[in-house]
Amino acid sequence: MIEVYYLSNTSSGRTAMKWLENHSLRFVERKITKKKLIEVHELKKILSVAESGFDDIINLRTKKFRALETDGNECSTEYLIEILIKRPSVIKLSLLFRN
Numbered sequence: 001m002i003e004v005y006y007l008s009n010t011s012s013g014r015t016a017m018k019w020l021e022n023h024s025l026r027f028v029e030r031k032i033t034k035k036k037l038i039e040v041h042e043l044k045k046i047l048s049v050a051e052s053g054f055d056d057i058i059n060l061r062t063k064k065f066r067a068l069e070t071d072g073n074e075c076s077t078e079y080l081i082e083i084l085i086k087r088p089s090v091i092k093l094s095l096l097f098r099n
Contacts, residue, residue: 002027005038005046005095012094020096027096032088043081049097054080057092065090 002020006013008031020027032038050056058080059065064087075083084091 001099003030003095003097003099004028005030005032005042005091006093007031007088007091008033010093016094016096032091032093037085038088038091040081040085043084046095046097057095058084059090059092062090 002025004013004016004020004027006016006029013029013031017027017029030038030042046057047053054077065083068083
């Protein structure tokens with residue numbers, strides 16, 4: 001099954017799901033909202049399949065990440081996960097992967 005993680009206020013998730021539907025592929029959607037944040041176990045699952053770890057899922061160019069004035073390469077895993085949970089807009093979304 002394909003899992004689609006996306007932010008509720010962006011069109012990329014809708015576009016990805018429409019493409020999957022048009023190609024008759026089954027998927028489960030996971031909308032990330034302020035009330036339903038991404039969870040630690042979900043991030044760890046995503047990181048387990050990311051070739052370059054956090055580099056694959058963090059958008060270093062976002063204003064919110066740059067405002068942290070931190071070097072992602074020098075941060076602990078726990079700290080980066082905390083950032084992603086509190087600020088899901090720094091995640092490169094939509095994320096699609098096969099479970």
